[in-house]
Amino acid sequence: MTTAKTLFDKVWEAHCVQPESDDFPAILYIDLHLLHEVTSPQAFAELERRNLTVHSTKNCLATIDHSTPTSAPNALGERDYVTAQAKNQVDTFLENCKKHNIECHAWDSEQRGIVHVMGPEIGATQPGKTIVCGDSHTSTHGAFGALAFGIGTTEVGHVLATQCLLQRKAKSMRINIEGELQKSVTAKDVILHVIATIGVNGGTGYVLEYAGSAVRAMDMEARMTMCNMSIECGARAGMIAPDEITFEYLKGRPHSPQGEDWDKAIKQWSQLPTDEEAVFDKEVYIDASVISPTITYGTHPGMAFAIDASIPATTDESDISSLEYMQFAQGESILGKAIDLVFIGSCTNSRISDLRHAAAVMQGKQVQVRTLVVAGSELIKLQAEKEGLDEIFKAAGAEWREPGCSMCLGMNGDIGNPGDLVVSTSNRNFIGRQGKDVRTILASPLVAASCAISGTVSDPRTQEQAA
Amino acid sequence: MSNNIFSSKTFNLITDNIDTDQIIPAQFLTTTTREGLAAGAFFNLRFDDEGNEREDHVFKNFDAKETAILVCGNNFGCGSSREHAPWSLLDLGFKVVVSTQFADIFRNNSIKNGLLPLEIDKSALDYLEANPNTQLTIDVANTKCEIHGYDSIDFPLDEFSKYCLSNNYDQLDYLMSQKNKISAYEQRA
Numbered sequence: 217m218t219t220a221k222t223l224f225d226k227v228w229e230a231h232c233v234q235p236e237s238d239d240f241p242a243i244l245y246i247d248l249h250l251l252h253e254v255t256s257p258q259a260f261a262e263l264e265r266r267n268l269t270v271h272s273t274k275n276c277l278a279t280i281d282h283s284t285p286t287s288a289p290n291a292l293g294e295r296d297y298v299t300a301q302a303k304n305q306v307d308t309f310l311e312n313c314k315k316h317n318i319e320c321h322a323w324d325s326e327q328r329g330i331v332h333v334m335g336p337e338i339g340a341t342q343p344g345k346t347i348v349c350g351d352s353h354t355s356t357h358g359a360f361g362a363l364a365f366g367i368g369t370t371e372v373g374h375v376l377a378t379q380c381l382l383q384r385k386a387k388s389m390r391i392n393i394e395g396e397l398q399k400s401v402t403a404k405d406v407i408l409h410v411i412a413t414i415g416v417n418g419g420t421g422y423v424l425e426y427a428g429s430a431v432r433a434m435d436m437e438a439r440m441t442m443c444n445m446s447i448e449c450g451a452r453a454g455m456i457a458p459d460e461i462t463f464e465y466l467k468g469r470p471h472s473p474q475g476e477d478w479d480k481a482i483k484q485w486s487q488l489p490t491d492e493e494a495v496f497d498k499e500v501y502i503d504a505s506v507i508s509p510t511i512t513y514g515t516h517p518g519m520a521f522a523i524d525a526s527i528p529a530t531t532d533e534s535d536i537s538s539l540e541y542m543q544f545a546q547g548e549s550i551l552g553k554a555i556d557l558v559f560i561g562s563c564t565n566s567r568i569s570d571l572r573h574a575a576a577v578m579q580g581k582q583v584q585v586r587t588l589v590v591a592g593s594e595l596i597k598l599q600a601e602k603e604g605l606d607e608i609f610k611a612a613g614a615e616w617r618e619p620g621c622s623m624c625l626g627m628n629g630d631i632g633n634p635g636d637l638v639v640s641t642s643n644r645n646f647i648g649r650q651g652k653d654v655r656t657i658l659a660s661p662l663v664a665a666s667c668a669i670s671g672t673v674s675d676p677r678t679q680e681q682a683a
Numbered sequence: 684m685s686n687n688i689f690s691s692k693t694f695n696l697i698t699d700n701i702d703t704d705q706i707i708p709a710q711f712l713t714t715t716t717r718e719g720l721a722a723g724a725f726f727n728l729r730f731d732d733e734g735n736e737r738e739d740h741v742f743k744n745f746d747a748k749e750t751a752i753l754v755c756g757n758n759f760g761c762g763s764s765r766e767h768a769p770w771s772l773l774d775l776g777f778k779v780v781v782s783t784q785f786a787d788i789f790r791n792n793s794i795k796n797g798l799l800p801l802e803i804d805k806s807a808l809d810y811l812e813a814n815p816n817t818q819l820t821i822d823v824a825n826t827k828c829e830i831h832g833y834d835s836i837d838f839p840l841d842e843f844s845k846y847c848l849s850n851n852y853d854q855l856d857y858l859m860s861q862k863n864k865i866s867a868y869e870q871r872a
């Protein structure tokens with residue numbers, strides 16, 4: 217019997233109100249419950265129907281992001297919602313938060329943002345916490361060494377009413393990424409490469425831990441991009457061990473522990489990393505130095521390849537119909553294909569470093585296609601404006617919009633036209649996600665900005681040389 | 684799913700990686716209730732650009748009374764955590780979804796709403812693909828499924844889910860009954 221534990225084991229065990237048995241799932245205590253307008257109304261309604269109250273409001277944190285417009289408000293401060301129903305959804309949510317005394321960052325808050333951008337930014341996301349949200353990209357928060365995963369609306373109700381969830385423990389997989397990244401290769405390229413390597417359902421049933429020198433070298437924003445997309449290979453969650461980079465990031469944020477509590481927290485957090493002897497159910501090894509700027513060519517994130525590669529031959533029926541939808545052929549390169557739209561944003565890539573990357577490419581140039589740049593939060597928007605990034609985007613002809621999910625899932629009305637080929641820094645290239653018959657290529661902000669400038673699918677490495 | 688034995692015919696929609704955006708597109712997510720979502724289920728398969736029903740769409744002759752079992756390809760329900768996905772399938776009239784592998788969150792969401800995710804192996808799926816409209820007889824309590832003309836198979840389902848599904852047992856009631864343990868945990872922490 218070994219007592220060595222993984223990061224996941226440690227966080228899991230510390231939160232078991234009751235461990236799992238053959239017959240019963242574990243009762244897992246949740247430290248932070250993030251809420252937004254889309255997946256919560258039916259849960260609040262259920263609470264009401266059963267005459268229950270919120271168990272612990274201090275563990276809840278809310279924002280509005282999914283169905284909110286990204287156009288600026290008019291002179292009266294009114295927002296242009298896509299439908300009356302969308303506005304009703306937001307209003308209902310704000311009422312629910314008020315009624316149940318939940319801290320909510322709405323239009324009047326400088327801290328409002330995409331839920332997975334906001335949590336870390338205000339220091340609510342911390343190592344060792346259990347974090348859930350009615351949104352699959354909750355895995356983002358794992359970048360801090362938290363156990364964070366998406367839940368459905370019924371479970372949102374469970375957590376509201378009891379601060380607990382019924383859970384079976386997942387298996388563990390460590391993804392070791394060793395070596396140095398090439399120039400123009402960012403966390404987005406790494407995670408697309410990982411998903412292509414293990415497959416779009418390669419992580420199903422697992423909690424992933426990203427480890428290795430390439431991950432250790434990443435800043436927190438890059439780590440969040442990695443963990444954000446864990447769900448895209450089916451994993452329940454993705455985690456990265458907390459270290460000095462994590463602590464440095466969290467220090468002094470509004471929700472971070474202060475003073476003595478901070479020192480205590482650091483001590484605790486330092487115990488979290490996986491013990492040397494710990495055994496994972498599965499280990500994967502990836503050489504960081506071979507990763508190129510990586511994009512997708514199909515209709516799920518596992519259909520990803522080096523930007524200058526050719527589409528692999530396939531006999532798989534679903535891959536074939538996927539290529540048909542994309543209007544791409546086996547064996548061809550998609551470099552140079554004309555595009556219609558670029559979206560830079562989403563909880564995957566809308567942080568200040570992402571915007572800096574995009575601005576560096578666009579500086580002094582003109583975009584050739586409609587380009588939406590959407591910061592992940594009000595604070596990021598302010599920061600970008602302080603640095604003059606907004607001026608660079610606007611001078612290049614791109615749209616600088618209000619923070620929110622925007623074209624990541626297009627439920628606020630930000631969508632492409634049927635048939636459009638979109639280069640997007642978001643996380644899903646599913647059929648119809650960015651509008652009916654819209655074809656999505658997932659890419660890093662560097663790649664997306666290069667594509668915007670050339671109006672085609674283009675490699676940031678060669679574009680740089682040409683400039 | 685209730686207590687006893689459930690029997691119905693299969694309805695095939697066999698493609699791999701059917702994601703939640705295909706099951707119910709995002710424009711239907713602004714609702715604040717869980718009813719009526721059948722209108723949005725597989726919307727882009729059923730309706731054209733103008734919102735008119737497609738001539739030949741797969742659900743054209745679908746009758747939930749006859750075929751309440753949806754058979755799909757591998758990795759069904761991947762993508763978002765939206766519970767609107769199982770709600771819309773239930774609202775269409777499905778009671779069971781069959782696949783060789785379900786995405787985690789979709790699987791959880793289904794069980795919590797009484798939609799049975801029935802996992803089978805590839806050869807059983809191949810049989811169902813070749814034989815649309817096959818009668819399945821499902822015994823949830825014993826996790827057995829009789830595929831007419833093929834075989835009787837066991838399917839995976841943990842004890843608690845089995846109990847909940849076959850007794851219409853509510854998981855929130857269970858959690859509420861454990862509140863003293865939860866408070867004790869909170870005191871300790």
Ligand code: SF4
Binds near residue numbers: 563643
């Ligand atoms: S940006 Fe996209 S993935 Fe992220 S929370 Fe919003 S809709 Fe979900």
